[in-house]
Amino acid sequence: SAMRDERIKKTKTVCTYCGVGCSFDVWTKGREILKVDPQVEAPANGISTCVKGKFGWDFVNSEERLTKPLIREGDAFREAEWDEALDLITRKFNEIKEKNGPDAFSFISSSKCTNEESYLMQKLARGVIGTNNLDNCSRYCQTPATMGLFRTVGHGGDAGSIKDIEMSELVIVVGSNTSESHPVLSTRVKRSHKLNGQKLIVADLRKHEMAERSDLFIQPRPGTDIVWLSAVTRYIIDQGWADEGFIKNKVNKYEEYKESLEQYTMDYAAEITGIAKEDLIKTAEMIHEANSVVTLWAMGVTQHLGGSDTSTAISNLLLATGNYGRPGTGAYPLRGHNNVQGASDFGSMPDRMPGYEKITDEKVRKKYEKAWGVPLPEHPGLNNHEMVAGIHEGTVKAMYLKGEEMGIVDSNINYVHEAYEKLDFFVVQDIFLSRTAEFADVVLPASPSLEKDGTFTNTERRFQRLYKVMEPLGDSKPDWQIIMAIANRLGAGWAYEHPGEIMEEAAQLTELFAGVNYERLEGYKSLQWPVAEDGTDTPLLFTDGFPFPDGKAQFWPVKWTEPVQYEEEYDIHVNNGRLLEHFHEGNMTYKSEGISEKTPRTFLEISPELAAERGIKDGTLVRLSSPYGNVKVQCLITDRVSGKEVYLPMNDSGDAAINLLTSSYSDKDTDTPAYKETKAKMEILKGE
Numbered sequence: 001s002a003m004r005d006e007r008i009k010k011t012k013t014v015c016t017y018c019g020v021g022c023s024f025d026v027w028t029k030g031r032e033i034l035k036v037d038p039q040v041e042a043p044a045n046g047i048s049t050c051v052k053g054k055f056g057w058d059f060v061n062s063e064e065r066l067t068k069p070l071i072r073e074g075d076a077f078r079e080a081e082w083d084e085a086l087d088l089i090t091r092k093f094n095e096i097k098e099k100n101g102p103d104a105f106s107f108i109s110s111s112k113c114t115n116e117e118s119y120l121m122q123k124l125a126r127g128v129i130g131t132n133n134l135d136n137c138s139r140y141c142q143t144p145a146t147m148g149l150f151r152t153v154g155h156g157g158d159a160g161s162i163k164d165i166e167m168s169e170l171v172i173v174v175g176s177n178t179s180e181s182h183p184v185l186s187t188r189v190k191r192s193h194k195l196n197g198q199k200l201i202v203a204d205l206r207k208h209e210m211a212e213r214s215d216l217f218i219q220p221r222p223g224t225d226i227v228w229l230s231a232v233t234r235y236i237i238d239q240g241w242a243d244e245g246f247i248k249n250k251v252n253k254y255e256e257y258k259e260s261l262e263q264y265t266m267d268y269a270a271e272i273t274g275i276a277k278e279d280l281i282k283t284a285e286m287i288h289e290a291n292s293v294v295t296l297w298a299m300g301v302t303q304h305l306g307g308s309d310t311s312t313a314i315s316n317l318l319l320a321t322g323n324y325g326r327p328g329t330g331a332y333p334l335r336g337h338n339n340v341q342g343a344s345d346f347g348s349m350p351d352r353m354p355g356y357e358k359i360t361d362e363k364v365r366k367k368y369e370k371a372w373g374v375p376l377p378e379h380p381g382l383n384n385h386e387m388v389a390g391i392h393e394g395t396v397k398a399m400y401l402k403g404e405e406m407g408i409v410d411s412n413i414n415y416v417h418e419a420y421e422k423l424d425f426f427v428v429q430d431i432f433l434s435r436t437a438e439f440a441d442v443v444l445p446a447s448p449s450l451e452k453d454g455t456f457t458n459t460e461r462r463f464q465r466l467y468k469v470m471e472p473l474g475d476s477k478p479d480w481q482i483i484m485a486i487a488n489r490l491g492a493g494w495a496y497e498h499p500g501e502i503m504e505e506a507a508q509l510t511e512l513f514a515g516v517n518y519e520r521l522e523g524y525k526s527l528q529w530p531v532a533e534d535g536t537d538t539p540l541l542f543t544d545g546f547p548f549p550d551g552k553a554q555f556w557p558v559k560w561t562e563p564v565q566y567e568e569e570y571d572i573h574v575n576n577g578r579l580l581e582h583f584h585e586g587n588m589t590y591k592s593e594g595i596s597e598k599t600p601r602t603f604l605e606i607s608p609e610l611a612a613e614r615g616i617k618d619g620t621l622v623r624l625s626s627p628y629g630n631v632k633v634q635c636l637i638t639d640r641v642s643g644k645e646v647y648l649p650m651n652d653s654g655d656a657a658i659n660l661l662t663s664s665y666s667d668k669d670t671d672t673p674a675y676k677e678t679k680a681k682m683e684i685l686k687g688e
């Protein structure tokens, strides 16, 4: 009743923003959020949060929330009831399936949604429509890291917990703006560095806050990390500093790997990367002197033509120095979104079922066919990059996309928008009328995290429960209910009454999550995968070896791939990434008043040298043009960047959207866009 709703209550939830996975109590009165109250027992954050977790919640009551389904009529949308929208979807889906077959469909899952919702999305794509054309936004970020770890150590997740990062003697941060992208995690590193004598090496183009605090800051030329990583590893082996005992007992292919390092001398690395040779030697010495090393990395590594290979090189270095399987060691690709880990974990990938079991494995398919009572498609599907190409080629006709602003965050968005225009039928499910939704035929109103139950998995592979804080706004519904409604109209006959039942089904089918259930996750309780049937979880991976048939990891030789080459006139390298205050494209944070007042729009960071050379002041409006498009943005002069390196935060969906500039080049092993290999020319816009 209304009176009950007006009572003050507190509910435990998990942050909807980044992959650190802070959890806290939210105090509410009806729909009003009174305060965010972190608790000591919160496993990832204790009593800390960052500005987004603390103040970034107004968007749930924004007037721009979608509260009714929308159906396209010509150039505009009109509101509709659920029945009408679902009838239309059912009719169009059936038509397209009959005419063009199941592989004319494509599905985009969301890293903002819960594990249970990711599970249902892949069940709908595979079990109801019959296609593996299914992906999620980790394709834009950490899929190369997952690939590098699959190749070398067998599990595509962080090797340990944030606690391990905290207790490590040496933290190496490569291509990660940790203090803005993963604020609470970075605070724990900063504290350890200050109080416990932890050492910190940062490799980055941009002198961000972690770089300023580091003991050693190295600045490789864009796209050359693999060269210094390989040279440092070779030097360590040559000096006799490798952990030969660990390698002998636990790692295969050492000889082959050593041969692959031949060309990576310190002189070669200094020449290619521009890092001084003494700094490269110092890096090797610091690794040698530390009893435990962790490496954190993010988009600065992965969003390149050779993103998977560089991630592999990081893992090779850790293997060579015995830095896996002990407290305070290991590889930590920092997950960007609250549940980007879980979106892949629960099978929203074109080649993997939940728990990363391969779709091409007949045993795996048989298991699911038996449980679901339907045949499954056996060939791997298209990833999101290939879907866009497929739409352009006319083979992909329909897309069902939930909670993903693909029309802003994919690279070369002019090309993506042209693809959307060609779709026969496009369903977008979101909490706002996103830029992507503007291209849709039907828009379905979904509920954000505060309006539903479920689980998220953070960067530490940690499952945490979120509880419904308030009822869905208007006629919006939790994503799992919408997916089920569509599936059932297509004849699926699903009858889940609560997300806990979905998790129960997933756990029964998946070795990695066998012991996960809602009782074991009650309140602030959490579990880190793999979780055995008896509920034993795994905060630190690889203590008893590696998940390969002989229990050994393997070195994986890799080579440097030169970055994308541009014509000479494109002389400015456009780095890009996050800002502390805004999350990604900003669809949620711009709708949170406190935050958008402080940082109302995006800006371009340019170096004092470049500003002097071109006569640019703070606030000067410039146009950047690449071969793919152009942006207009105001400048901010700062020594965080140097030379002809500029930095454009990605939180703008208008004139200054970074992906108007980026290309369709992508990592050669995973198709992750090479966002970080973007160049442009710059002109000053006078009188504007």
Ligand code: SF4
Pocket (backbone or CB within 6 Å): 015, 016, 017, 018, 019, 020, 021, 022, 045, 049, 050, 051, 052, 053, 054, 182, 183, 184, 185
């Ligand atoms: Fe949320 Fe990440 Fe900030 Fe924690 S650090 S409050 S998870 S955005």
